[in-house]
Amino acid sequence: MRITRISTAVLEANFDWTIVRVETDEGVTGHGEAFVGPGLTAVIREFNEILAGEDPTSIDRLIRRMKASAIYCSPGLLYHAIGGIESALLDLIGKRHKMPVWQILGGKYRDFVTIYADCHAGEALESITPMLKPRTPHWMGGGTPADNDARISVRHHGWDANRPEAVTPEAYVARATQMAARGFRILKFDVDVPMPFETDEYNRGFCLREVDFAAEIVQNVRKAVGLDVELAIDCHWNYGVAAAVDLARALEPARLAWLEDPLPPENIPAFREVQSATRTPIATGENHFFRLDFQRLITEGGLRILAPDVQKIGLWEGKKLADLADLHYVNLTWHNISGPLGTMAGVHLCAAAPNVLALEWHAASVPFFDEIVRDSEGPMIVDGRIRVPDAPGLGIELDLDAAYKYRKPGEAFFE
Ligand SMILES: [Mg+2]
Structure with missing residues (x-):
């Protein structure tokens, strides 16, 4: 399985809710959410350059690879982007292997x-x-x-x-x-x-x-x-x-x-x-x-x-x-x-x-x-x-038709 594309959508709520989508060549897709920041979606999309063609299950290495760019350019907004992408990667790994994310993280302490x-x-x-x-x-x-x-x-x-x-x-x-x-x-x-x-x-x-x-x-x-x-x-x-x-x-x-x-x-x-x-x-x-x-x-x-x-x-x-x-x-x-x-x-x-x-x-x-x-x-x-x-x-899917009503004007909606 290889990553093919990272895209974004933004909802206008109390803050901007920035949704990250990671797609793969096997058709498995993951979604995550990133912490708000000015210009964030452009930053997230820049990570296509690093992640396209990568195996999404190499989660620890991919995070280190992304953070290497953030350390070079300084953290802040880049870390916001990485957090959203990482969450989408875990979502798609879980879907591919039929495990909830808590299980990938080592199991749960509470229900x-x-x-x-x-x-x-x-x-x-x-x-x-x-x-x-x-x-x-x-x-x-x-x-x-x-x-x-x-x-x-x-x-x-x-x-x-x-x-x-x-x-x-x-x-x-x-x-x-x-x-x-x-x-x-x-x-x-x-x-x-x-x-x-x-x-x-x-x-x-x-x-x-x-x-x-x-x-x-x-x-x-x-x-x-x-x-x-x-x-x-x-x-x-x-x-x-x-x-x-x-x-x-x-x-x-x-x-x-x-x-x-x-x-x-x-x-x-x-x-x-x-x-x-x-x-x-x-x-x-x-x-x-x-x-x-x-x-x-x-x-x-x-x-x-x-x-x-x-x-x-x-x-x-x-x-x-x-x-x-x-x-x-x-x-x-x-x-x-x-x-x-x-x-x-x-x-x-x-x-x-x-x-x-x-x-x-x-x-x-x-x-x-x-x-x-x-x-x-x-x-x-x-x-x-x-x-x-x-x-x-x-373990959660957004209703994209419902979400579209609340999209932020001027931002892509996964297009
Ligand atoms: Mg506080």
């Missing part, structure tokens, strides 16, 4: 994978471009959102800084109650959002009122959901050590499952400073690509929970990373902002490693998440879990 719901800041997440600019997807009527010209906050991760009134403890509580009622047992919220008082978005500080407001939000949510629902908080790399420690300590009474990315990702010793000053577990990892950096986060950063991204790392490398973390009794909570295909890829990875807390789901506000899955018998996520599939490959 259901716990899904945690990313609840943002209590309101539905807007759709954003690969450059984090709000947009109205074409299937919602298209055009440019009226507030597109508003100042988009650097600090607040694509949020419109002119709308702090959208952030209230009541909105968080309402969202938490709603998601807990849907059966989710781990919820994640953002507190690095525009607050109803003046803050500086560049100095990595956290004023006293911000700390207290964040603590009030989290305490209210904890009170509303009780102790049966675990809570995590995401800070999107916005603070410095002092502010991070202040926040982490203020949130200690809420007994968080983890506090995610309080610091920018690159300064690993700074994570040790924060973690050693608080009993709130600190997690990071979605910006890292190399196993060596994850090892440093454990040994130099003193972290006990890592949060790598499924699509950036890939399933094959993800299994190796899980093994490395397990040597240190470190658990993984996998970051995931993808659609159904990428989410199911994460399910296989989470099934195949012992030290997994949960897999993220970011798409609660996307109305077509289940609609674009072929032959589905109801929603993929039931009671905050996904059943590990036994069908060959990733």
Whole structure:
């Protein structure tokens, strides 16, 4: 069996969902999903030059071959492309040999994978471009959102800084109650959002009122959901050590499952400073690509929970990373902002490693998440879990007719 062609399609959801298709001369086809990035589909298609004519079952060697080009050109977007291609390769290997991907990865530890719901800041997440600019997807009527010209906050991760009134403890509580009622047992919220008082978005500080407001939000949510629902908080790399420690300590009474990315990702010793000053577990990892950096986060950063991204790392490398973390009794909570295909890829990875807390789901506000899955018998996520599939490959097929309705204008749809 030889690879003949790699092509792409992009759906306009909360983020771009980039689907990779790998075709072979035997007619077996695999699909995978790649992490979003500007110009990504052109990068993915460039890999035709390396992979056409190759045996797709040489998965370890092919990944190394692809990463050699990425190391030469530098990782980032190239790794996003490789993750999507790798997932499609595993899907087609599984289909060819009639094995689910979790079996290729060494077997499964569990029949259901716990899904945690990313609840943002209590309101539905807007759709954003690969450059984090709000947009109205074409299937919602298209055009440019009226507030597109508003100042988009650097600090607040694509949020419109002119709308702090959208952030209230009541909105968080309402969202938490709603998601807990849907059966989710781990919820994640953002507190690095525009607050109803003046803050500086560049100095990595956290004023006293911000700390207290964040603590009030989290305490209210904890009170509303009780102790049966675990809570995590995401800070999107916005603070410095002092502010991070202040926040982490203020949130200690809420007994968080983890506090995610309080610091920018690159300064690993700074994570040790924060973690050693608080009993709130600190997690990071979605910006890292190399196993060596994850090892440093454990040994130099003193972290006990890592949060790598499924699509950036890939399933094959993800299994190796899980093994490395397990040597240190470190658990993984996998970051995931993808659609159904990428989410199911994460399910296989989470099934195949012992030290997994949960897999993220970011798409609660996307109305077509289940609609674009072929032959589905109801929603993929039931009671905050996904059943590990036994069908060959990733065990999920997209309904391409349904998916086509949500394609991104200007992008190929596997043509
Ligand atoms: Mg995050």
